[in-house]
Amino acid sequence: DAGITQSPRHKVTETGTPVTLRCHQTENHRYMYWYRQDPGHGLRLIHYSYGVKDTDKGEVSDGYSVSRSKTEDFLLTLESATSSQTSVYFCAISSRPSNSGNTIYFGEGSWLTVV
C-alpha cells in the first residue's frame, strides 16, 4: 500500500464545530487531493494541492479549507461542520498529474459523522 495515513479514521462531531482531517504521506509525492464519497455521487474532489502552500478548489469546496505547509501533510478543515458534510473523506496522492499516466493512490478513508 502507498504510504498514506489518514487521521482520525472515525469521528463523530456536533453541528457547528470545526473539524480537521489530516493526511500524511511518506512517498514525497507532489500532488495531494481530498475527495469525499457519498452514495449516488461517487467521489467528488474537494480541494487539491500541487505543492507546498499551493492549493486550489475542486468541485465541492464550499465549507472546506485546506493547508499544506509541508510536502508530507495535507490538512482538510471543516470550518463549521454541518450534517451535509457527513461523509467518507479520502486523501489521495500522485507524483505526477494523473492524466500523464501516473497512478493516484488513495488512503483508507476517514468516516465523519456530524450530528
Next chain:
Amino acid sequence: QQQVKQSPQSLIVQKGGISIINCAYENTAFDYFPWYQQFPGKGPALLIAIRPDVSEKKEGRFTISFNKSAKQFSLHIMDSQPGDSATYFCAASASGSGNTGKLIFGQGTTLQVKP
C-alpha cells in the same frame, strides 16, 4: 453537473459471467480514463486505464472499450469471480495548461458476483 455518468448503479452477475459497466462523458478535453476498484472499508485502487488513441485495452480478465465518437467507455470483466465483488468507479481527466491531475469520477457501480 455530472461530467461523467456511470451505469448501472448496481449489478449482479453469476460466477463465470461477464460484467459490463458503462460510462459516458461530456468534456471532449478529457484524455485519460482510468477505472478504480474499491473494496468495503478500503480506498479505491487503480484497476486499468486507457487513453483515447486506442479503442481497447486488456489486462488479464479486465478490458476497457473506448468509443471516442460516442464519448463512451466501458469496463468488461470476463469470467467474473466472487473476489471481483466490489464497487467500481470510472473517471476522467484532461491534460493541458494548468494540468494538476484532477480526476472526475462517475457515481460508482456495486458489483456482486454470485458463486
